[in-house]
Amino acid sequence: MQVSVSVSEENAEQEPPAQQVSAFLERRREQVAQRWADAALFRTVFTVSRDEAVEAGRSVAAALAAVAAAGRLDDIRAPGFEAVRDQLGRMAASRGRMGIDTDGLADEVAALREPVTDLLRAEFPDPNAPEAQECVLALTVLMGTLRLVVLETTVSAGEEVIARQREQLHEVATPVIKLWESTVAVPLIGTLDSARSQTVMESLLDAIVAERARYAILDITGVPTVDSLVAQHLMKTVAAARLMGAECIVSGIRPAIAQTIVQLGIDLGTVLTRASLADALAYALSRQGVEIAPLRTDSAGVR
Amino acid sequence: MRASRHAAPASLPIGSDADLAWVRQQVRQAAAELGFGLVQQTKLVTAASELARNTLVHGGGGHVEITPLDSGPAPGLRLAFVDAGPGIRDLDRAMTDGYTSGGGLGLGLSGAKRLVQEFEVDTRPGEGTTVTVTAWATVVPPARPGP
Numbered sequence A: 001m002q003v004s005v006s007v008s009e010e011n012a013e014q015e016p017p018a019q020q021v022s023a024f025l026e027r028r029r030e031q032v033a034q035r036w037a038d039a040a041l042f043r044t045v046f047t048v049s050r051d052e053a054v055e056a057g058r059s060v061a062a063a064l065a066a067v068a069a070a071g072r073l074d075d076i077r078a079p080g081f082e083a084v085r086d087q088l089g090r091m092a093a094s095r096g097r098m099g100i101d102t103d104g105l106a107d108e109v110a111a112l113r114e115p116v117t118d119l120l121r122a123e124f125p126d127p128n129a130p131e132a133q134e135c136v137l138a139l140t141v142l143m144g145t146l147r148l149v150v151l152e153t154t155v156s157a158g159e160e161v162i163a164r165q166r167e168q169l170h171e172v173a174t175p176v177i178k179l180w181e182s183t184v185a186v187p188l189i190g191t192l193d194s195a196r197s198q199t200v201m202e203s204l205l206d207a208i209v210a211e212r213a214r215y216a217i218l219d220i221t222g223v224p225t226v227d228s229l230v231a232q233h234l235m236k237t238v239a240a241a242r243l244m245g246a247e248c249i250v251s252g253i254r255p256a257i258a259q260t261i262v263q264l265g266i267d268l269g270t271v272l273t274r275a276s277l278a279d280a281l282a283y284a285l286s287r288q289g290v291e292i293a294p295l296r297t298d299s300a301g302v303r
Numbered sequence B: 001m002r003a004s005r006h007a008a009p010a011s012l013p014i015g016s017d018a019d020l021a022w023v024r025q026q027v028r029q030a031a032a033e034l035g036f037g038l039v040q041q042t043k044l045v046t047a048a049s050e051l052a053r054n055t056l057v058h059g060g061g062g063h064v065e066i067t068p069l070d071s072g073p074a075p076g077l078r079l080a081f082v083d084a085g086p087g088i089r090d091l092d093r094a095m096t097d098g099y100t101s102g103g104g105l106g107l108g109l110s111g112a113k114r115l116v117q118e119f120e121v122d123t124r125p126g127e128g129t130t131v132t133v134t135a136w137a138t139v140v141p142p143a144r145p146g147p
């Protein structure tokens, strides 16, 4: 089907892509909603009835049409979003309760783009014509904005929740594990901000005393970013552990992080490091005269 | 002028530690979408973490503008960290490895510069600081036909 061509102020030959996208979303609202109802985001939130999912999809498509009509494709503050902001927030919260993190949620919203772009392409006799490409790009921008709007609802709606979760993280995510006589380890997961680092240091020092540990392993496999502040916290913790008579080993520095640390100019030369937690443990054990060797068995190579 | 008219720029606030985490996540995601490899992502996110923290700690808060650049030969990401804080009086000194006016390691500015391809500081005492960095995704060169 041919997209209608009319004269506008901005372009004498054809309607601007945003207007075309808006018209398309109005015209094909039902098809768009039907496709979205099968996408993970809608399907998993509206489990009771598919009609509900379709209905929700319709209102999102209508909102996007309004945003595009206003020519505000990349504006997360566009008034057109107001109609669905609450709904999107509830959907996001619902996914959150099911254990989907913001990355996962972002992916799910991103996955809404393909079905609707496919429909849009099909509107053009030649989907590769410049006009079609322009419209697809406009729609892509719009869908990117939708994603930001959804993610934003999780931030603003969840400020309180986040604060509470952070408190919990401080306490929960820093378990000090006794791995062996005189050997303790903390697997660090997530962001090491100042508050968290302080908790880590305190619980590690407590454990060193309680377990009379001589070796303390800080495993940073689960730390996504090591910047100069995180590095500084690590070095302080290592120094403090040393004062308590324990040798500290930092394990789990991934290759990408190692390269980044070096380029940043951080010198971890005084810190004992090992590639993995297992290597760190093996080191600590060997220093205590414990050797790990495979048992001798008669059946060779059986696992 | 390389900023693409198609890509959607985003502006994120920098006013708390939680904002820093959010900025890191968004930068990582934008870089991943543009095709940055894992090492490149890590470098850019780390630079962003340093600069955003400077905006928060030294600049008293501000925002970051994230602009995907996809009209050039390789996709890129531009990040502008903007604050209306005290500005940097002696930029040469601030850019020196190990110089800190607080209790930091003094590696944020100089280190971030090493982690990106383009680095620019616009600062005015009493008015504020804008640090703009750009990183380009490495494009694997097409295999050259044999002789």
Ligand SMILES: Nc1ncnc2c1ncn2[C@@H]1O[C@H](COP(=O)(O)OP(=O)(O)O)[C@@H](O)[C@H]1O
Pocket (backbone or CB within 6 Å): B050, B054, B055, B058, B059, B083, B085, B086, B087, B088, B094, B095, B099, B100, B101, B102, B103, B104, B105, B106, B107, B108, B109, B110, B129
């Ligand atoms: N946005 C900013 N506003 C004002 N001063 C800044 C800003 N960014 C950096 N500086 C100054 O430059 C110095 C060096 O910054 P940096 O290399 O990040 O080290 P650090 O943050 O560890 O002190 C800071 O100590 C501060 O005095």
Ligand SMILES: [Mg+2]
Pocket (backbone or CB within 6 Å): B050, B053, B054, B104, B107, B108, B109
């Ligand atoms: Mg700094």
